[in-house]
Structure formats: C-alpha cells, structure tokens
Amino acid sequence: MHARMTASPRESGLDPVAPYLSGMAPHVVIVGGGFGGLNAAKALRYAPVEVTLLDRNNYHLFQPLLYQVAMSGLSTTEIATPIRSILGRYPNVSVLLDEVVDVDLDDRRVVLRGGEALAYDYLVLAAGAKTNYFGHPEWSRNAPGLKDLDDALEIRRRVLLAFEAAEREPNAAVRRRLLSFAIIGAGPTGIEMAGALAELARFVLARDFRRARPEEARILLLEAADRCLLGFDPQLAAQACRQLEQMGVQIRFGAKVRHIDERGVWVGDELLEAGTVIWTAGVKPQNLAERLDVEKDRKGRIVVEPDCSIPGHPEVFAIGDIACFRGPDGEPLPGLAPVAMQQGRSVAYNIVRSIQGERRLPFRYRDRGMMATVGRSRAVVQLRRLRFDGLPAWLTWVAVHVFYLIGFRNRLLVLADWFYSYLTYRRGARLITGRRLQAGVPRRMIEPSEVERDALRRAEEKGEPVPSPWNGGEPPPPEPYPAP
Numbered sequence: 469m470h471a472r473m474t475a476s477p478r479e480s481g482l483d484p485v486a487p488y489l490s491g492m493a494p495h496v497v498i499v500g501g502g503f504g505g506l507n508a509a510k511a512l513r514y515a516p517v518e519v520t521l522l523d524r525n526n527y528h529l530f531q532p533l534l535y536q537v538a539m540s541g542l543s544t545t546e547i548a549t550p551i552r553s554i555l556g557r558y559p560n561v562s563v564l565l566d567e568v569v570d571v572d573l574d575d576r577r578v579v580l581r582g583g584e585a586l587a588y589d590y591l592v593l594a595a596g597a598k599t600n601y602f603g604h605p606e607w608s609r610n611a612p613g614l615k616d617l618d619d620a621l622e623i624r625r626r627v628l629l630a631f632e633a634a635e636r637e638p639n640a641a642v643r644r645r646l647l648s649f650a651i652i653g654a655g656p657t658g659i660e661m662a663g664a665l666a667e668l669a670r671f672v673l674a675r676d677f678r679r680a681r682p683e684e685a686r687i688l689l690l691e692a693a694d695r696c697l698l699g700f701d702p703q704l705a706a707q708a709c710r711q712l713e714q715m716g717v718q719i720r721f722g723a724k725v726r727h728i729d730e731r732g733v734w735v736g737d738e739l740l741e742a743g744t745v746i747w748t749a750g751v752k753p754q755n756l757a758e759r760l761d762v763e764k765d766r767k768g769r770i771v772v773e774p775d776c777s778i779p780g781h782p783e784v785f786a787i788g789d790i791a792c793f794r795g796p797d798g799e800p801l802p803g804l805a806p807v808a809m810q811q812g813r814s815v816a817y818n819i820v821r822s823i824q825g826e827r828r829l830p831f832r833y834r835d836r837g838m839m840a841t842v843g844r845s846r847a848v849v850q851l852r853r854l855r856f857d858g859l860p861a862w863l864t865w866v867a868v869h870v871f872y873l874i875g876f877r878n879r880l881l882v883l884a885d886w887f888y889s890y891l892t893y894r895r896g897a898r899l900i901t902g903r904r905l906q907a908g909v910p911r912r913m914i915e916p917s918e919v920e921r922d923a924l925r926r927a928e929e930k931g932e933p934v935p936s937p938w939n940g941g942e943p944p945p946p947e948p949y950p951a952p
Contacts, residue, residue: 496512505812544621630744653749797944
C-alpha cells in the first residue's frame with residue numbers, strides 16, 4: 469500500500485489523476501484525525517479501498533476533556549492517543565503527519581505544506597475548527613484559546629505561574645491582580661473551565677501556599693449574550709450558573725469585549741483587571757475551508773448536501789466542525805463530537821455504496837443530547853425531553869466521557885484520577901512545563917501564539933504589510949484603549 473504522492477499540481481504540469489489509478493483500489497484521503505476523520509477511517513478498515521489519513525498532529529485528542537489538562541486534573545497522555553496506534557492494525561489504512569493547505573477539486577489532489585500533492589478518488593474533509601478571535605488575532609497573546617494540547621499546557625502554565633508569582637509578591641494589590649482570572653465565553657467550555665478553576669483555587673491549591681491565598685482568587689466569567697449555555701434549556705442553563713456562583717465565580721452577561729491587553733479585559737469603557745485571561749468565546753473552521761471555492765455559510769463552514777458531499781463534487785465530503793449540515797428544522801447541526809462521529813461513519817458507508825454502484829443514503833443525526841459539568845458532583849444534562857442536574861447528572865457525564873475515551877488504559881487512568889481527586893481534592897498534574905513564558909512572570913510570552921503566526925502567514929500570502937512579531941524580552945507597553 470502506498471500513498472500516491474506527486475509534485476504540486478501548480479508546479480508539476482501533470483494531467484489530472486483519473487479515478488482508480490493503474491487499476492489500484494480507490495484511494496480515500498481523509499484530512500483530520502479528530503472524531504469525524506478517525507471514525508471514517510475505522511469504518512473503511514474492511515472496505516475495498518486504500519485509505520490515507522493526514523493530520524498535522526500525530527495524536528487523536530479527546531477534546532471534551534481538554535479543559536481538565538488545562539486545570540491540572542488530567543495529564544496529556546490520558547486524553548490523547550497516537551493515531552498510528554489506533555489505525556496501525558488495519559492494513560489498508562496509512563497515516564501521514566502533514567498539513568493540507570489547499571485542495572485542487574478539478575484535478576483531485578490535496579496540496580501539502582511542503583508543496584507536494586496527494587491524489588485522491590474520494591476526499592473526506594474533517595479538519596475541524598480553530599479558536600475564533602473575531603478579527604483580533606493579537607488578543608491571542610494575552611488570552612489563549614483551548615483547542616489543542618499546546619493550548620491546554622499554556623493555560624495550565626499561566627494559571628499555576630500566577631499563583632507562584634503571587635506567593636512571592638509583597639504588595640497585596642498586585643497579589644489580588646495576579647489572582648484575578650477572566651474567562652471569556654460562557655458556553656460549555658467556559659462553564660467547565662470556570663468550575664474547574666474555582667475548585668483548583670479553593671480546594672486543591674489552598675493548602676499549598678503561605679503568603680498567597682488561592683481560595684481568595686477572583687474568577688470572572690464574561691458572556692456577551694444574556695445567558696450562559698446557549699443551546700441548552702434556559703432553566704437548565706440558569707441552574708448551571710447558580711451552581712457556579714455558589715462556587716464563588718462571578719458571572720457577567722451582556723459583557724461585550726472591546727479589547728484585551730496586559731492589564732486585563734476592556735468591556736465597553738471599563739477595564740476589568742486580570743492577571744490571566746482565557747478565551748473560550750468561539751471557534752471557526754480551519755483555514756482549509758477558506759481555500760475552497762465552494763458555498764459557505766456566514767460562519768465560513770462548507771455547505772453540504774444531505775449525504776455530506778460538497779455540491780458539484782460528489783467525491784468530496786465535509787464533516788464535523790468544518791461543515792454546515794442542516795437538520796430537519798433547517799438549522800445547522802451543532803459542533804459536537806457525536807455529530808462528527810456519526811457523519812464519519814455515514815460518509816464511509818456511502819463511499820462503499822458508490823464504489824458498488826448503489827445509491828447513497830442521506831445522513832440522519834441521532835441526537836445523543838448535551839451535557840456540561842460545573843464541578844465536583846455538579847453538572848447539567850439535556851437528553852431530548854429529559855433534563856436533570858446535580859450528582860445524577862455528574863455521574864452521567866462521567867460515564868459518557870469515559871465510554872467515548874479511546875483505549876482501555878485511558879479509561880482506567882481517567883477513572884482512577886477522578887476517583888482520587890473526588891476523595892482527596894488533590895490533583896497530580898500540577899506541573900509547570902514549556903518555555904513559552906519566562907519563569908514566574910505569567911503574562912510575558914517568549915514566542916508569538918499560533919493564531920498570530922497564522923495571521924502573519926496569511927498576510928504574507930495576500931501581499932499585505934506584515935508587522936514584525938514580538939520576539940520576547942520586555943513586553944510591549946500597554947496599548948491605549950481603542951476608541952469606539
């Protein structure tokens with residue numbers, strides 16, 4: 469089995485690749501090793517096709533538990549598994565560590581970061597989403613998002629360094645600012661992050677410091693809408709907010725962020741001082757979606773047919789966060805793991821049906837409900853018409869997340885960690901690692917964030933002026949508040 473590599477279609481001058489090259493089995497290229505891509509590859513493991521899965525990371529990440537890594541509850545290896553160890557047992561599936569930067573729909577090739585191209589007969593786009601700063605990539609320097617392991621480790625580093633810096637700070641006012649945390653966005657990730665941070669400060673770290681008082685940490689949850697957990701039942705969402713407030717989290721609705729700098733968050737004309745800011749306010753499709761000259765919705769997602777194929781290109785499918793699939797009510801399906809998983813399996817089955825000359829079947833989503841945990845023994849669950857919260861909801865949340873984890877070892881380790889934390893209020897992953905920040909200075913970055921590097925790369929491609937990135941050292945002076 470060999471991946472069919474060629475030079476870039478713009479450079480090679482080769483003729484378009486015809487389907488089923490040289491009598492070989494049809495070649496299915498899957499872009500992305502997340503929930504959608506991985507399930508598509510596994511569903512094709514016994515099909516008469518060659519499968520190549522490409523991802524710029526070598527691991528599959530269980531994103532629903534990413535916040536637990538950021539808040540020192542779990543280690544990285546407990547929520548991430550090497551893709552090769554998952555798919556290596558299937559002889560018709562190969563894995564490439566690379567990034568797809570463009571797709572030539574006419575010639576049926578995907579273009580890789582180094583300029584090479586990979587021919588396909590069928591293409592599954594499952595590249596996922598990235599953090600959306602709504603036109604302000606510079607905010608990522610002071611407010612990291614949470615989309616991959618690097619983000620989680622960066623947030624964990626900043627949070628733990630804030631407590632370390634407060635421990636040796638003699639000035640009480642400066643200590644209060646260091647122990648002020650602002651989380652922007654009150655969706656499921658923001659809610660879970662705020663609850664985990666409150667528990668970390670009030671129970672886990674409270675006994676470990678002498679001068680700093682972690683239990684007095686100020687945690688602000690900012691939401692531009694008039695309530696949290698949009699998409700959940702309003703009464704259930706209100707219950708989640710009440711549970712957070714009981715844990716000491718301050719929630720502000722209608723808080724539209726205008727600016728973020730070294731001092732904190734600007735909401736209108738008001739500066740909310742914060743030593744650490746975390747962004748959980750939204751996501752958008754990966755850059756690959758922008759490259760395709762196809763129909764997209766207002767959020768930049770690729771509009772797809774009932775079988776998840778792209779209009780005019782029945783051999784190309786888009787699934788998960790990169791796709792806009794409208795349900796029976798006409799509304800796009802939410803960006804949830806069960807949606808991507810079911811779409812991945814459906815697309816795989818339809819590829820086999822196409823090869824066998826059979827009619828494709830439309831995708832039908834089976835709603836598995838929504839849930840969010842607020843903290844120890846606190847959660848909210850919405851399963852169709854069933855709504856409940858508290859300990860039963862938390863136990864349901866635990867069971868579902870452990871069930872969806874890949875690998876028996878990961879399930880066992882996560883259960884053991886949660887059981888230990890539940891009994892002792894201790895967390896074992898409180899390690900400060902990495903070199904992106906200077907030791908003891910939580911807000912001073914040594915290298916620009918991935919969001920900033922991506923913005924610089926796109927500006928270069930478009931021929932726009934490129935500002936020189938900050939290369940570390942002394943941080944730039946605080947920017948003046950931008951005029952409305």
